Amino acid sequence: QVQLVESGGGLVQAGDSLTLSCTASGRTVSNYSLAWFRQASGKERGFVAVIGRGGTTLHAHSVKGRFTISRDNAKNTVYLQMNSLKPDDTADYLCAASNRAGLPTSRALYDYWGQGTQVTVSS
Numbered sequence: 001q002v003q004l005v006e007s008g009g010g011l012v013q014a015g016d017s018l019t020l021s022c023t024a025s026g027r028t029v030s031n032y033s034l035a036w037f038r039q040a041s042g043k044e045r046g047f048v049a050v051i052g053r054g055g056t057t058l059h060a061h062s063v064k065g066r067f068t069i070s071r072d073n074a075k076n077t078v079y080l081q082m083n084s085l086k087p088d089d090t091a092d093y094l095c096a097a098s099n100r101a102g103l104p105t106s107r108a109l110y111d112y113w114g115q116g117t118q119v120t121v122s123s
Helices: none
Strands: 003-007 010-013 020-023 035-040 046-049 057-059 065-072 077-082 089-099 117-122
Touching: 003 089, 010 020, 020 035, 020 089, 020 117, 035 065, 046 065, 046 077, 057 065
Parallel strands: 010 117
Antiparallel strands: 003 020, 020 077, 035 046, 035 089, 046 057, 065 077, 089 117
16 A cells, blocks of 8 residues: 655745655555646646656646656655646645556546645635
8 A cells, every 4th residue: 555645735926936745655666657636626637747757748738838747766665746837826735646657648548546635826
């Protein structure tokens, strides 16, 4: 079993930056693809970014150029650096781990989920 715990959310203003962290416990996740999803109130959970075992990344079009996913295998942690935040980025952000190869973007392919951390961006 893998337990994921997110941190770093909060209330910020439009244009601000924020870094989210997600630390895994239970087993090493160095061989897992790690991703961030987000879910705004009343909307479905959507893909934000994924980082593969080798460090290759994929970002959703809506965040490309503003958000950056990274990982530190020594710390069993994945990060999401968010710059130029917009009110539309307001959501609960969840990290997830998948033991599938490649860069999965579908939430159905993820085996483990964190509880989420709330990000609120005011205009």
